Amino acid sequence: MNVIHNAVAIMAPFLLAAIGGLFTELTGMLNIALEGLMLIGAFASVVFASATGSLFLGVALGIISSVLVAYLFAFVSLRLKANIFISGLATNLLASGLTVVLAFKLFGSKGVIHFPGAPVLPLVSVPALERIPILGDLFFGHNILVYLGWICLVLAAVVIYKTPFGLRIRATGHDSSTVESLGLNPQSYQLKAILVSGFTCGAAGSMLTLNLQAFVPNITAGRGWIALVVIYLGNKTPLGILIASFVFGFAISISNYAQGFMEIPADFILAFPYIITVVAMIGYSAVRHYRSQKLAMRRDR
Amino acid sequence: MTITLSVAVLLAIVLIFLLSDDPGRTIYYFFAGPFINRYYLGNLLNSAIPLVFAGLGIAVAFSSSAFNLGGEGQVYAGALVTAAVCLALPDTNGFIGGIAAVLAGVITGAVLAGISGYFKMKWNTDLLISSFLISAAVVLIVNFLITGPLDDPASSLLATPKIAEQYRLLRIFKPSKLNISIVFSIVAAIAVYTFMYHTHRGYEMRICGLNPDFARYGGVNVNTYLVLPMILSGALHGLGGGLAVTGTHYMALKEFTFGVGWNGIAVALIAKNHPLGVIPAALFFAYLDAGAKAAMLHSDVTFEIAAIIQSVIFYLVTAQAIFSFVKYRQRVS
Amino acid sequence: LGRTGAEESPGSFDIGVFVPGVAAGSPLYEQLVSGAEKVASEREMVTVKVIEGGFNQGEWEEKITSIAATGEYEVILSSNPSIPFVALPVAEAFPDQKFIILDAIIESHPQMYTVLYNQVEQAAMLGFLAGLITKSDMPGATPELKLGLIAGQEYDAMLKMILPGFERGAREIDPGISVDFRVLGNWYDANKAADLANSMLDAGVDVILTICGGANQGAITAVKERGRYIVYMDSEDYDLAPGTIVGCSELRQERLVRETLEAAIEGDLDWGSNRIVNSTDDYVAFVDNHELYIKSVPEDIRDTMDSFLKDIRSGRRSYEVPKYW
């Protein structure tokens, strides 16, 4: 089932970006800068990976760059109290401009920049296990950043639900004035959440360029927005975003394959993932609605 | 506001000095460019029109806590349907047909947004995401219609044929594309303002958005107001799209409304969701864009550099702390 | 309207180059700019100003109008099939403004001169090679008779020239060859291009023609990983992936720009006419002299290809452009 294997690869960047976005979302901020932060991570990681020849340093410095821009975003939003939606738009605009201007200054091109010397993302390959249907596709034969995503997901779940930090993050989102009245600084939690989103978006971005050993302007192509959708679709829980990003990745993967055998205009097929997802989402809310009604009815008896 | 803006402009100028080889020229065109001739000025005003409609659409939705993130698709689909109706009625009277066409665009926008509102009401489906996803799908479907069935076989543009002469709105500032739909946009802003602040339904709608518990307690039918703001919002977006066809482009081009939906959100937020504030906010937005265009045309500024400069201004335009910090200082002294 | 741009002096010839998009990264647009710049550097009194239009078609007309409105440019030079139609209203508003538009064609318009590349032929050359490869026993060739084409978007030239040309070329080898045509939806999502390529490779495709701008890189990477082959349009780029890219065709846009501009400056250009150029006059070419081509394609295939190319260059074999405008 290559559809599934590819779905897992496709969902990985959404998943990573959504994990960081989950933190900002829980602190009560709609973080639309995910896209821009990913783009910064994508650019910086491949540049640094090729410059240092080290995959680890490339990813690490890519993440750091993304975190730095996230800090700028946080500074403007939290310290200067700019509207977070607009500063998010500004961050995306900045990222799209800055990556290309830097690429031009550094490499003299505003187009595709090839880094043939950049290290390749190693695959975690266990041929025997990969052949297990479905499970093999799900868990084996992916590049290491895919696994980083899964580790981040588990970590995120632990941090959010099992640590004081997570408790405070969630509290901040529900009512920051209460958190403040307890002698905590809600803004510091919001700042940390934004930095976390910078971290995971940097990693998500690095996946996009290190996959190819090349940078293409606008290579994120809207994945940050999809990550945002995934957060809401996943009901703002780690497990939820895992499922939601798989649903999305699967829908995209299917539509990629469907272009080969379906006699439907390509643009329609490109719309598939969105249609599938929105229908799934409405269906889910209907189920939830009727289930709670049923509960109410059972209670009557 | 003045202080915030001056800081923003100052930073923008610093950036221009860093990024441009002819900073004097770039600064001149960036800030004065939109005003150096009728053509630029007219286009500046004209490009503010769709932003006003999108901004109004968002202001209506947001001030009622209806999070419409689907403006992009609603404008685009509204435009396409308007163009399609015009093309389907090549010989109808311009007034009647024009109204029918724009109305069709309005209804399209309203329906697209209304779907999200309806499911929110019925099953509590998340508005933010359903509107976003529907819009993303709609954009692709409209792309298909423009490049497929509705494509103009006579031109290599990815666009529908041009609409008939009688549907084209009066240009009022030639040679620019400014047309009488600017009047409509102002009327729309006033109408939305009046509705929201001077009628009981507008009042109920806002109260529902601000505190649904209070609204329910006060005897307001809260369910209605889960759908109504979305419908109004979509209708305004659709209207913006329709008028972009009949006023500016005379056809629907592939992705020609790209970004209006998102910028509409920014406009509404800068205007703090006040319908009348949307007009200056849209003008400000259009001005920044016109300045960037002028600088690109007349100086060595490229897209990317313009984007960086614009981003700095966006960062600061809503920053309150600079302002309140200064205000605090003034009060203390 | 205000006067802007380069200083005007009597007798000077000013060229406004309108790039519908951004130049960098697109070989055709890069050559458009470099060709014009070369002309300017070689001739006195010729100036060039490049204006990038960005990706929103809706804004192109406004920008071309801005250029025309300066009244300063003897010609506006551009390259893209849609530009003649974008420029129509501008031409109407500025009856003295002349346009040279390459890679495009319009029925006679007195202010315009258009040149169209015969991309049917260009694609057929690649299709022929791809057909040879898919039938061959090259290590990456699969038993299935399937070729692939990934397009950034669907547009007239793609649907009327490139896709049919590619198919016709391939079917000269075997009428049973099919072309799996898929659309990316944009020109930059390289990772999605890789996913699409992978799904095609899974279906048994062994040679892919990729025409999706910056996103080409994704298709190349995916194909390379699986040891199959790419044929490439519009530029000579064997070095991008030696052994994977097995064939490149080229449009000699820079040459066309220079020649056309020279003619315009000398006053020899026949305004209102159009022209279709192809490989008989070497504006459309298959790059068969690159060492990587020689290295990565077996000799027998190259030989067959050679005679095919000779036929085309000499005009013995030709692929007509269907009149789709």
Next chain:
Amino acid sequence: MPSVDMREICKYYPESGVKANDYVDLSVKKTEIHAIVGENGAGKTTLMNILYGLERADSGRICLDGEEVVIRNPRDAVRLGIGMVHQHFKLIRPFTIAENVTLAMEQRKYGVLLDRREAWKATEKVIADFGFDLDPGAKIADLTAGQMQQVEIVKILYRHADVLILDEPTSVLAEQQIRTLFDTLKNLTCLGKTIIIISHKLDEVMSIADRVTVMRKGKSTAVRNTDEVDDKELSRLMIGKGITYGFKRDASVPGEPVLALYNVSVAERTGHRPLLDNVSFSVRAGEIVGLTGVAGNGLEELEEVVNGLRKVDSGRIEHRGLDVTNASSYFLREQGMAYVPSDRLRRGSSLSSSVLENLIITSRRSFLNRGFFRRKAMEKFGREILKHYSIDTDLYVPMGTLSGGSIQKIILSRELSAQSDFIMFSDPTWGLDVASAEYIYSRILECRRSRAAILLISNDLDEVLGLSDRLMVMHRGKVVGVFENDGTLSKETIGEYILGLRNDFKGDAGNDGQATMGRGDGNGGGIDDNVVGGGSSRDCSDLSPE
């Protein structure tokens, strides 16, 4: 040596143009209980917010134990050992009680992980130590206002602050709970804690505080030892003149029933035990029916059912003979029913809207002229209300910037001005100063005189006893006692019913049998048969006294 010493504190709110604190001095000795009293809007909360770092003073000094301190935010305050129970709840609604209590001082294991078990235990211990009745695992969203108030107090006790600020902590507590709280506070002072308490109930102040600071219009006007003053003197200090204390409830002959409930039941979400269990009663024109009980025993559900905000599972509600079971609030309001909710911030008002927009919610349609608001008429209406009820604010000020008392007054004035035939009040004087409360009482009695039927839901026994013609007690969703308020009822008796120690309601839920009525202290005060449980098929006329 004073423990807390605030000197010449000034605070100006440019948003509302109010000098909330104008050279205020406050000096609190170590281990004393110090009360702050003053009219609504006098600046008490503001002063405490400054001490707690929620607001910053424009000028002035704060000394703790003789040392000048700078308190920029609650973090500073917490570090300095100050804790505060806010006038409006500061709780995270989706969290459990234990999570709320331990938030910011979490119990940990392995240094980094939350220790839920310990959190639960620690919370349980505080709850038990100080005699509250809460389940640490319960979600805040499921609690009643009274329970939330308890959580707030548990929160501050858990934190071991040295200086405790309590801003109107007793307003939603029942008598017994207040007594427990006061005992707790006294114990705490023995443990070396210093307590500042804001209250409008002067008798409470007299009984618990050692000293009292009086504030008036943003200034501190007097400091007194409680054993040197009486409440008359205090209220004179607060409002500048003596007030006539106490109100008079004259006799009134009730008319026919306006609102009647028959066997109304509401099940709990988990299906555990019913929230309302076969509740039947009626309220007649010209009559005030008091309803009391400990929070969490069905009062709030009843409140919602009567206003159409909650659906009943069985039973019937009639308004003047018309079946209004499960009718919408809109319909009920059209029928002429008014309602002052206990949750004034979330239900009774929209804090980000202006005062005017809050005032017109129920009468919005009367200002329409061809579909448009007549702004002038609306403003006139608003200004008249503000004047009539002497609310010192402006029409276009955001509701959220008003003092707690002013918000309550605006809600009350809105509902009272609606000329309804049925009004339900839930904790109507919560947070009001004495004078305002008196005024509201007189207005309630006025409504009674104009033959409105009034249902008064309150935790304040003095209030219920003072106003009601009849009095009902609820316990665990049931009406456990119904009394004719003939002046012989004692608080103690009612207290026993409230706590569920006595239950005269003999019939089982759903049983058709006649319920037995409780009576005041064995006194002969007869109970009419118009307030009975059971009898699902009876109609209103059966319930009327005639």
